Amino acid sequence: MSEGISRREAIVRTAKAAGGLLAASAVGTLAFDRGGLDVERRTGKRVVRDFGVPREGNLDLVVARHGEPEALVRKAIEAMGGMRRFVSRGDKVVIKPNIGWDRIPLQAANTNPVVVATLVELCFDAGAARVTVTDASCNDPRRCFQRSGIWRAAHARGATVVLPVERAFRKMRLGGEVLDEWPVYTTLIEADKVINAPIAKHHNLAGYTAAMKNWYGCLGGRRNRLHQSIDVSVADLATFMRPTLTVVDAVRVLVRNGPQGGSLDDTRRMDTLIASVDQVAADALGCTLIGRTKDDLPYLRLAEGRGIGTTDLTRLRMREIEVA
Amino acid sequence: MKPRPVIRTLVWLRRLVQGTCLVLFLFLLYRTEFRGTFGAGANEPVRLPYPVEAFLQADPFVAVMTFLSTHTIYRGLAWSIAILALTLVFGRVFCGWICPFGTLHHVTAWIRPKSKGLQRVKANLTKGWQRLKYYLLVVFLAAAVTGSAIGGIFDPICVMVRAVGLTVMPAVNYVADRALGRIDASNVRTLQQAADGVHGALQEVLLPYRQYNFHEGWLIAVLFVAIVLMNRVIPRFWCRALCPLGALLGWLSRFALFGMEKDHSKCTDCNLCLVHCQGADSPQGGVKWRQDECHVCFNCEAACPEKVIEFRFFPSRKSQLDSAELDRRKVLATAAAGAALLPVTRVADSLDVNYHDRLIRPPGAVEERSFLERCIRCAECMKVCPTNALHPALFEGGIEALWTPILIPRIGYCEPSCVLCGQVCPTGAIQKIDERQKLGIGQPPIRLGTAFYDQGRCLPWAMDIPCIVCEEFCPTSPKAIWVEPVDRTNREGQRVHLQRPRVDPDLCIGCGACEKVCPVQDRPAVYVTTVGETRSKTNVILLENTSYTSAE
Numbered sequence: 001m002s003e004g005i006s007r008r009e010a011i012v013r014t015a016k017a018a019g020g021l022l023a024a025s026a027v028g029t030l031a032f033d034r035g036g037l038d039v040e041r042r043t044g045k046r047v048v049r050d051f052g053v054p055r056e057g058n059l060d061l062v063v064a065r066h067g068e069p070e071a072l073v074r075k076a077i078e079a080m081g082g083m084r085r086f087v088s089r090g091d092k093v094v095i096k097p098n099i100g101w102d103r104i105p106l107q108a109a110n111t112n113p114v115v116v117a118t119l120v121e122l123c124f125d126a127g128a129a130r131v132t133v134t135d136a137s138c139n140d141p142r143r144c145f146q147r148s149g150i151w152r153a154a155h156a157r158g159a160t161v162v163l164p165v166e167r168a169f170r171k172m173r174l175g176g177e178v179l180d181e182w183p184v185y186t187t188l189i190e191a192d193k194v195i196n197a198p199i200a201k202h203h204n205l206a207g208y209t210a211a212m213k214n215w216y217g218c219l220g221g222r223r224n225r226l227h228q229s230i231d232v233s234v235a236d237l238a239t240f241m242r243p244t245l246t247v248v249d250a251v252r253v254l255v256r257n258g259p260q261g262g263s264l265d266d267t268r269r270m271d272t273l274i275a276s277v278d279q280v281a282a283d284a285l286g287c288t289l290i291g292r293t294k295d296d297l298p299y300l301r302l303a304e305g306r307g308i309g310t311t312d313l314t315r316l317r318m319r320e321i322e323v324a
Numbered sequence: 325m326k327p328r329p330v331i332r333t334l335v336w337l338r339r340l341v342q343g344t345c346l347v348l349f350l351f352l353l354y355r356t357e358f359r360g361t362f363g364a365g366a367n368e369p370v371r372l373p374y375p376v377e378a379f380l381q382a383d384p385f386v387a388v389m390t391f392l393s394t395h396t397i398y399r400g401l402a403w404s405i406a407i408l409a410l411t412l413v414f415g416r417v418f419c420g421w422i423c424p425f426g427t428l429h430h431v432t433a434w435i436r437p438k439s440k441g442l443q444r445v446k447a448n449l450t451k452g453w454q455r456l457k458y459y460l461l462v463v464f465l466a467a468a469v470t471g472s473a474i475g476g477i478f479d480p481i482c483v484m485v486r487a488v489g490l491t492v493m494p495a496v497n498y499v500a501d502r503a504l505g506r507i508d509a510s511n512v513r514t515l516q517q518a519a520d521g522v523h524g525a526l527q528e529v530l531l532p533y534r535q536y537n538f539h540e541g542w543l544i545a546v547l548f549v550a551i552v553l554m555n556r557v558i559p560r561f562w563c564r565a566l567c568p569l570g571a572l573l574g575w576l577s578r579f580a581l582f583g584m585e586k587d588h589s590k591c592t593d594c595n596l597c598l599v600h601c602q603g604a605d606s607p608q609g610g611v612k613w614r615q616d617e618c619h620v621c622f623n624c625e626a627a628c629p630e631k632v633i634e635f636r637f638f639p640s641r642k643s644q645l646d647s648a649e650l651d652r653r654k655v656l657a658t659a660a661a662g663a664a665l666l667p668v669t670r671v672a673d674s675l676d677v678n679y680h681d682r683l684i685r686p687p688g689a690v691e692e693r694s695f696l697e698r699c700i701r702c703a704e705c706m707k708v709c710p711t712n713a714l715h716p717a718l719f720e721g722g723i724e725a726l727w728t729p730i731l732i733p734r735i736g737y738c739e740p741s742c743v744l745c746g747q748v749c750p751t752g753a754i755q756k757i758d759e760r761q762k763l764g765i766g767q768p769p770i771r772l773g774t775a776f777y778d779q780g781r782c783l784p785w786a787m788d789i790p791c792i793v794c795e796e797f798c799p800t801s802p803k804a805i806w807v808e809p810v811d812r813t814n815r816e817g818q819r820v821h822l823q824r825p826r827v828d829p830d831l832c833i834g835c836g837a838c839e840k841v842c843p844v845q846d847r848p849a850v851y852v853t854t855v856g857e858t859r860s861k862t863n864v865i866l867l868e869n870t871s872y873t874s875a876e
Contacts, residue, residue: 102739102740102741102742104366104367105366113366138797139739140710140711140739140742141360142358142359142360142533142710143358143360143370143710143739143741143742145360146360146361146362146364146366146368146370147366147370147741148366149365149366151360151361151362151364152362152363152364152365152366155362156362161362163360163533165523165524165527165533165534166501166534166535167501167504167505167508167519167520167523168520203796204792204795204796204807204823205790205792205795205796205823222843222845224793224841224842224843225843227790227791227792227793227796227843228783228789228790228791228843229790230790257801257802257803259796260796260797260798260799260801261801262740262799262800262801263801263802265801266801
């Protein structure tokens with residue numbers, strides 16, 4: 001006679017078998033994949049980042065000419081009503097220069113480091129709690145940040161200089177005409193105030209670029225596709241990013257071979273700086289530095305049509321100052 | 325009886341030195357990456373702050389091999405004389421004390437050993453196959469004499485740099501990225517901030533600045549893991565059987581002043597010495613000690629309860645064997661095989677004919693034949709390249725060029741003002757050029773190749789869509805990529821203004837920036853091939869650059 005198993009063991013084994021089957025069924029039901037080619041649906045709400053401050057009673061745009069970079073920035077900001085107009089005590093400020101290229105300051109492909117450093121200092125003087133300087137570079141960021149001179153200059157004035165890292169880019173819904181969902185560089189937009197600090201330069205496809213095109217630096221992903229519709233994408237970006245203040249460095253200007261240059265022969269010393277609360281106006285004025293007019297730049301017309309700013313400089317409270 | 329205090333001290337000292345050297349090696353490898361600093365001014369040349377290639381420069385196998393192929397000792401390789409000197413005094417202390425790969429084997433064979441007792445004693449008996457490494461050394465040195473530094477494939481330091489630098493470190497970063505990325509995706513703000521903080525901190529001490537990928541790196545990883553796992557079967561299999569550096573130092577150790585003396589009469593055949601032996605060098609009584617296999621770890625003397633073993637200067641040579649007893653015919657045969665390597669590989673179609681169009685060498689690389697004389701495939705250049713442009717070749721340059729550096733522009737382009745690959749190259753395969761030489765300030769620039777358009781894929785050419793990202797990224801001044809303005813009517817009947825890009829072969833430096841940024845994702849519409857590279861007098865397009873005045 002064979003030895004049977006105990007009743008207890010029989011029950012336990014049956015229960016285990018039943019439990020296993022139940023678990024498998026549960027997984028099969030819950031994780032069932034129907035298949036098919038469902039495309040990811042856009043869910044996020046459209047995001048606009050407006051860091052603007054009220055405009056009443058002050059100038060909208062100042063052009064400072066003929067002076068050392070530091071003096072140009074100080075005088076221009078002073079004429080705009082001082083940095084206190086833009087930065088309040090305890091603010092977290094982000095300054096976004098152009099740190100796109102592995103070039104030294106003389107080559108004028110990146111924003112002048114003295115301009116950036118002076119802005120950092122003015123922000124702290126106005127009571128900023130923290131000033132972050134960053135950009136999503138085109139060339140290797142470590143080289144761009146160091147060789148542009150911006151890392152050292154901004155750090156010396158107490159700024160937090162942040163190298164862009166992959167994890168800082170998060171998908172957002174810009175809701176633009178060509179730019180809908182894109183990875184956005186969050187370090188740039190997690191702030192109370194944002195100062196756009198581009199450098200004016202020649203660009204073969206867009207003609208002239210400075211303020212509005214500088215927002216390419218807040219995108220990650222496949223930026224190389226934007227060129228296929230450069231004017232609309234620039235306008236889309238400027239719709240998304242509305243800075244507190246725009247400061248266009250035109251101390252040295254790339255007049256050809258932009259946006260990288262590479263030779264001193266490509267640059268011309270202009271000792272000029274534009275401060276503006278209207279980024280469209282800043283570009284409408286800036287493009288005249290390299291002999292273009294606002295009609296040469298379709299992205300200006302697009303931006304104006306969307307009410308981001310104006311290209312009609314007569315409608316602005318504007319002043320030109322001689323610094324030297 | 326307890327071992328002499330000096331031996332116990334030496335064993336601990338050895339462990340300390342081993343740990344220190346391994347950590348130092350890993351630190352230098354980790355810092356074989358330009359991090360950038362706020363301390364440097366804009367005009368300071370970009371260089372690495374540490375001598376990251378130090379271990380390779382101290383490697384006598386690299387020095388001897390490249391001396392035989394080039395008849396010169398390249399710069400820092402002179403440091404290898406220090407290791408030679410050490411070996412001539414103490415024997416193979418490099419293997420037992422310094423070599424980071426050796427320490428890795430030591431540790432993997434020691435942690436929870438698979439074999440115990442008698443099994444382990446047997447595993448540590450001297451075996452005939454330990455001679456294999458000497459034959460390998462002969463093969464590689466003979467190949468070096470004929471002009472190939474292919475032995476670098478088996479150099480232990482090269483193996484470590486290549487495997488850890490190109491596969492282990494990037495893999496660790498990949499895992500960290502994915503794990504922290506999961507937390508990042510949680511959309512809980514505090515969690516995200518914590519993950520970002522952890523990630524940022526790790527990037528300061530452990531992780532690289534970005535994710536690097538390497539061409540067919542899996543092969544390097546698989547071989548590395550296999551070699552390391554061999555320790556579970558045969559302790560220190562690599563060191564005993566394969567390592568050509570160990571063989572070279574073993575051969576030299578016959579002249580060492582320091583060594584072991586055995587008092588056979590005291591031996592009780594307890595075999596405790598063999599349980600802990602690293603080199604399988606017959607430390608036990610009754611047989612002759614093999615100085616050339618000994619790593620001088622002192623484990624045997626520390627374990628010996630009967631004072632049979634004593635390490636000392638000028639030991640009596642009675643109880644030792646200082647040669648590996650190689651078979652002369654086999655040595656001649658392997659030397660012939662090594663010497664035959666070069667003609668066999670070169671009559672294939674990789675060098676003199678049908679040179680691969682994508683065998684783009686790093687900036688400052690010497691002419692291909694000299695390059696193969698020098699390149700030890702240590703992968704320092706690939707590890708340091710900030711744009712991840714340099715990769716270990718598979719068979720693009722034939723079997724002879726396995727794991728030598730090639731530039732794959734689609735993954736990363738050559739940053740025009742960067743000269744770090746030359747800075748870290750220990751053998752001068754990539755020369756130490758400066759920025760002025762590379763950019764061509766007051767001299768012709770260094771060209772890696774030439775860019776070409778595939779007009780059937782290029783947006784303005786084939787599809788009447790504006791683009792010219794390539795032109796924007798072209799770093800030369802004036803730009804090598806120029807645009808031809810055209811007005812076209814597209815299919816919908818709209819007028820489109822287009823700029824169609826073209827390459828000026830006179831200005832193109834072959835950096836590959838255009839290829840890297842081309843928006844045609846899978847196969848770019850602009851690509852670089854090697855033709856026009858500065859280092860070659862024959863791989864040329866233009867008549868004006870063709871000259872037979874120099875010896876070729």
